[in-house]
Amino acid sequence: MDLTALSAISPVDGRYRNTTNKLAAYFSEYALIKYRVLVEIEYFIALGQFQLPQLPVLDVSLKEKLQAIYKNFSQADAQVIKDIEKTTNHDVKAVEYFIKQKFDELGLSAHKEFIHFGLTSQDINNTAIPLSFKDALAEVYYPAFDELLTILKQYASDWKNIPMLAHTHGQPASPTRLGKEIEVFIERLEKQVELLKQIPFSAKFGGATGNFNAHHIAYPTYDWKAFGNQFVNEVLGLSRSQYTTQIEHYDNFAAQCDALKRINNIILDLDRDMWTYISMNYFKQKIKAGEIGSSAMPHKVNPIDFENSEGNVGIANALFEHLAAKLPVSRLQRDLTDSTVLRNVGVPVAHTLIAIKSTIKGLNKLLLNEAALSADLEDNWAVVAEAIQTILRREAYPNPYEALKELTRTNQGVNAATIASFVDTLNVSDDVRAELKKITPSNYTGI
Known part of the structure; x- marks a missing residue:
């Protein structure tokens, strides 16, 4: 079968191709080859500027012609290289x-x-791959992440005064505000992406075993x-990394993987909360003409x-986790296990992008059901017990907690009249x- 969206083994290049296609410019075989060409060309230019006696001083015109090799790099060029590889x-x-x-x-x-x-091949791979990873984050991941943050910030603003019954341990708890609960995710996401951006894109460049042996002997x-x-x-x-074996030690890349995983876990937490709020009827969802929710239940x-x-x-x-655990470990000055693993760097990024876009799509479908939130608050007057007993504590009233405990743990139910x-x-x-x-469940929402 020819490779198409229908015949692709991975859904990243199949079912979800429209979502992930921008990543092909950074993580495909074509992209890896292009970034290798970029590094090789810029390295040659840098050698000329380093004034090696055997190299000409490159004028602007010649430099531009050299850079055009990678700037105009085509899939046909990549195929030429793949054909050469059949021999080499x-x-x-x-x-x-x-x-x-x-x-x-x-x-x-x-x-x-x-x-x-x-050079050795890892001087090229260990610069080309972190460079493509850096560009992918800057040009695809962060824009998608910012799109998610934008809609969350809009909801936080829109819902800042919407009272909502909180649930701790799955049980009714002191009321909160819906906008504030969205702010929780905004703060968590912003803090973690700030940490991610602080991690350097480390690269190895130093010859066969990291000591510039060949350069120094010449x-x-x-x-x-x-x-x-x-x-x-400066150029790339x-x-x-100052001290390496034949390969980059990948410690900072592992840290980036861990940071992306933490951000994903926050998105996962958001997904599950939104799913639960929908199941509680706090939100309804916009209906698109022609869409079917269940093949059996209309x-x-x-x-x-x-x-x-x-x-x-989960997949990402x-x-x-595997990349972060495996890549920093290599036998002696190198083994080849990192090479095949690194070819999969784009896969978790692609699944992450699918996840972010799916969350955005889900958020854009939400319709706030204020009536359901209000009804839930009205059905749970027992949650004002905390407020009452706290004021009674302030007034030095004897055993206020115990008095409220006896009132609110009856099987008769608690309502406005009871309170x-x-x-x-x-x-x-x-x-x-x-x-x-x-004090009511709707106004006992703190600051």
């Missing part, structure tokens, strides 16, 4: 040979041995460490978007009695 059986070497062909076309044949000069008077730092940190915009409008998000968070986090009658029996001043009678 080495993906990075195929990139080198492709660029050498381009150098011949540009009249730079005399200098093409400085392509990939002194040009012993050059400061190759300074060159590596300038190239990785990454953060060069009345149903299921909270499928929150369920879809929850499922995709399982993969983030009013109880207040009338209290030996307190008229002012305190009036204060107590003003």
Whole structure:
């Protein structure tokens, strides 16, 4: 079968292709090859600026022609590299040979041995992959995340004065406000994404075992460490790890995976709360013409978007957890297990993107059912017991907690009349009695 959205094995490239297609520019095989070409070209340009005697000083025109190799990189170019790889059986070497062909076309044949000069393949992979990951977060993940935050902030504002019965341990508890409960998720998400953004995009760049052996033997008077730092940190915009084996140690990448997993867990928590509020009839859902909620029960409008998000968070986090646990561990100066694992970096990001978009879709369907929230508050007058006994404590009334406990734990039910009658029996001043009678489940919502 030809590869299409219908024949793809993974739903990331099948059913959810329309949601994840932007990530192909960063995590596909084509993208990995393109980012490798970018690093190789910029490395050659940087060598020229480092004034190696065998290299020409690149004028603006020639520099632009070199950068055009990756800026105009096409799928046809990627296929040329894949065809070369059939002979080399080495993906990075195929990139080198492709660029050498381009150098011949540009009249730079005399200098093409400085392509990939002194490097090992991991100098390319361990810069290309974090660079593509950085770009994917900046250009796809953060915009989706910000879209989620925007709708949450709008709801927090719209619902800031909506009283709602809280539930702790699944039981009625001191009332809150719906907008404040949304603010809980906003604060959590913002704090965690702030931590994520503080983690450097680390990269390895230092030759076969991280010591610039080949560079130093060829040009012993050059400061190759300074060159590596300038190239990785300033040209590529990454953060060069100073002491490495043949590969990046991935500790910061693991931290990024853990941070993304924590953010996903907050989204999962939000999904489950919204699902539960819908089941409690606090929200109804907008109905789209032609959509079917159940193949058997015509009345149903299921909270499928929150369920879809929850499922995709689970897959994403399982993969983030594996990446974070596996990648920092390598035998001696390297083994090859990181190589195949790194090819899957885009998969948990894709499932995360599906989850975020699904949550957004679910949130956009919500219709606030104020009547249900009000009715639930009215049916649970027992929750004002905390307020009454606290004021009685303030007034040094004897055993207020015990008095309210006896009142509210009866099987007869507690309502406005029950509370009013109880207040009338209290030996307190008229002012305190009036204060107590003003308390209702709808106004006992704190600050």
